[in-house]
Amino acid sequence: MKAISKGLMPTVVVCIALIVASIAFIVMGAGLPLASAMFPLAVLGVVGVLSVVLLVQSCLQGRQREGGEGHPESLGKVVLGLLCVLVYLVAVARLGFYASTFLMIPLMSAAFGYRRWERSLFGSALFTVMLYLLFDMAMGRSLPHGWLM
Amino acid sequence: MFEALWHSLPDILSLGSLLAVAVGVVAGIFLGALPGLSATLGISVLLPFTFGMSPQVALGMMAGIYNGSMYGGAIPAILLRIPGTPAAVATTFDGYPMAQQGRANKALRVALVSSAIGGLASGLALMLLAPPLGSVTLMFGPTEIFWVSVFGILSIALLIKGNALKGLISAGIGIFVATVGIDPVSANERFTFGSLYLDDGISVIVLLIGLYAMPPVIDTLVNPQSGEESHAKEVDDEGFFKSLASMLGYWKTWLRASLIGIAVGILPGAGGSFGTFISYNEAKRSARNSEAWGKGEPEGVAAAETCNNADTAASMIPALTLGIPGTSVAAVMLGGFLIHGLQPGPNLFREHPDEVFGFMWQFLIASVMLLFLGGSVATRLFSKVLHLPRPLLGSIILSLMVVGAYSIHETLFDVFLMFGFGVFGYVLEKLKFPMAPIVLGVILGGFMEYNFRISMLMSGNDPAVLWSSAPSIVLIAMIVMLIVLTCFKQRLSSLIGKRLTN
Structure with a gap:
């Protein structure tokens, strides 16, 4: 796997943040009655899994064009x-x-x-x-x- | 259905309604003319100002903003070669050369008349196509509505330009945000952190202002170059009617561009800028003097501007009937419908016929008003606004954002929540995560969950109810096709990318 380049970093950080947030909310929602918890937890699960896939995809692609480029402001x-x-x-x-x-x-x-x-x-x-x-x-x-x- | 269309007309012709459309058109031109701002930002920032208005007046203002901003984008595109909106990119091709040749007024007038014609065609399409589609969707029950919501969110998430995975994540975030607050079926508090402010859920307006207004405001502040470097020569002063007579020969271009705009508007996720390029290319291809295009051909301006206004009302056809917006502006408009108690979808035409049919008239009226306000007042007045220093402009918009977020519940909690969504939106936008699926997720997420749970309750928790009716099976098949199509499209583009790099 290629090293995580500077351009890739923001996507990696956001993916990790989304995974952590999904897990945190799943833990938080686990105490709710099943009927109320089922839908949001399923959605959080999907967001978490998709974030993992995006993370892996971004790492495999190496330097990501869309992540670090295209915005000149410092x-x-x-x-x-x-x-x-x-x-x-x-x-x-x-x-x-x-x-x-x-x-x-x-x-x-x-x-x-x-x-x-x-x-x-x-x-x-x-x-x-x-x-x-x-x-x-x-x-x-x-x-x-x-x-x- | 069409009787209701006539029934709604008297209300629309009231002074309040007409004034709202006029104010919306002028505000839309103003916002569209400012590079970096858009109809989406305009509607999301101005929505809270409509709280005290009746739904009809508020919808009129939104219709006006949408129409006005599409034309407004042409002003900097022609005068400065800076498209005010993404849909105005194709307008620069011939509009700016015309301005350099001293024909800026002519270009602006062609843009204005073409925008009005595109808007009229789009409004007529909305009137003719939405009611029959609405009557079909009246047959839908909770299960079908659930699948329509799934299809709507997936179509925006997958078909929108860019990475489909990011679109899906955005949609998931939006759906999750919709679940915050008291559960509508069993009244349990969810993800409120014990805060009373979150019991009613997160306002879609707070989210809209944060996601759509904060990124351009930050960009406006940190990129302070102003529009003072206009290279346009002194403008010509040909009379309006003389210009109009010379435009009559563009009728074929107006017709073609209108049809393209309507078709693109109806397709979820296709967006206005996509349509204007097709329209421009088609018009150029069929032109006798195609070599003059790109060097100041007024018909090029007509092709682009007709099309970008023709997709406005058309994008509201799937939005109103199915709750699936064709563009991100339409997604924001759905938010406007929601805050005025109008739930877009199959029941809208049955429960609120006067408002929804009135809205269709207002789209037509906005197009007509555009012709007068855009020509005599706004173009001259607001082309001067282009010279406003960007830091000053950014600061003013920021204070309007605070007013908008605060006005909803008159609490500063919403203002700080808006800031949080703004920072989140800024980061996501820079990483090319699409914003429209988040908004649609918030709008349709609660609706989707509610109909899913009602379906399950009605069937005694038997999941077979989800595929027990013919419309449900058709909708499931459409969702599968959508996913397969997206996978195929992504695979094809990666193969083409590999070929090109080898």
Whole structure:
């Protein structure tokens, strides 16, 4: 068997994660009454077996073209993007939706290369006010409120 | 059946319904025009905004978004050679050269009229073909519905482009997600980790927003090149009616492309971009001036754009009657039907005739509106949106995603769940796992399990009930054929691959 190359690694990791998750959920569902457990456990079993087959298939094929290629963006930038999203969501929970959205739009734009502050601040304020008018005022649906707003 | 079609018309002509279709068309053009965004993302992000609306108004908005986004994809394809949607790739072949020659307006108008014609043909096909198919499926009981669900999920998982194994795993993940929450038959809690938030199961909208909106948002943020590098020359200003008169000669192309689009739309898993290539090639093959194609031939734009709009309503034919969507957008639309209490499948036409037939009218109306809104308002206005900096755009969409996920149950739990599905979806998408089978698994998984268990309960747990009726046997035979066909296809492509490498 060929060595697991860099391009193959993500598929291998995902297959292993799916196998582990399938086993964990099967163990969790084993305590349920048979009628309720039968269908989800059968599905989990199939997902687990197919993940094993995909894992073996990927290893046998060696370097997999579709796994590691075709997306030029760097892992660091993607992780930064996801972290920014997570920080924003935590801010929504703590500060409130409107305040964190007003801050997030210019800050995230700047973090990813758009640093025309006056434009992004103006756009952010306009967009946040529009959302407020639409949801809180017109539709009467409240978005998350927090320390600031 | 067709009486119900007329009966539903007055509601559709109400101001609220027409306004919803118009808003949907404009929003669809806007989303389709932004490279990397799509009708799928648009519908999944905007669905929660329809909660307070009546089902008919919400369906009208979805029909508008679907039609609008298919045309919207042509705007950056023509002006920037960046297809706004995958289905608009073939539009770039002649659309962009036309823009470079200073004929961008002409190309946009051809795209607009062709999109409207394709949409009209598709809407008519939905009206004519869905009701008879719906009346056949009314004969189905729980066992047949179970097999239809199995066939639907398998057809999307196996026929979708790429690795069939990954499609099956995606479908399995979706079906499993559908089982989270309180078991609908015996009321036991399943995989809820004791959380009350999960008792009602996982909302398909949360899943849709995470899976479909997060990957393009991350890509938009990390690839910040803007669309400012338009090489299109100053656009021409030929009048609309003058352009229309010169387009009448394309009738054969419109007819052929419409038929191809409808056929491709009905086939599960075939998808819009596949059809536009066939349509473009067929039109080019039968053209007298085929050497001019690819260098700015307006008929090339017509062939591509008619086809990508002709598969919109057509993809809803198997979706509405059998619960099997022809495209991933149709899968998301099924989610929209579900959240408004309309279960796609055999009983839809019997239980909600006004909504489903009204939806067919709305597809037709959306195509007509596209002609007016796309021409006079949206094209001029939204082609400017292409210049919006991508990080700013990504941030705005992110906040809309939060609004969408939060609006469902007004809980932040759903927002973080959406983020979790988004990360999961991003990883799976980069590894070429298809997303549509996950969505379809969530939509049909619960339905499949429920009908399976009802069949077993009715038969006293005798498994023979699963193959005791003629429709069940036909459906089982179709599933076997599907699997055999997929194995054959995969074997053939691996043999061809080996031949090519040797």
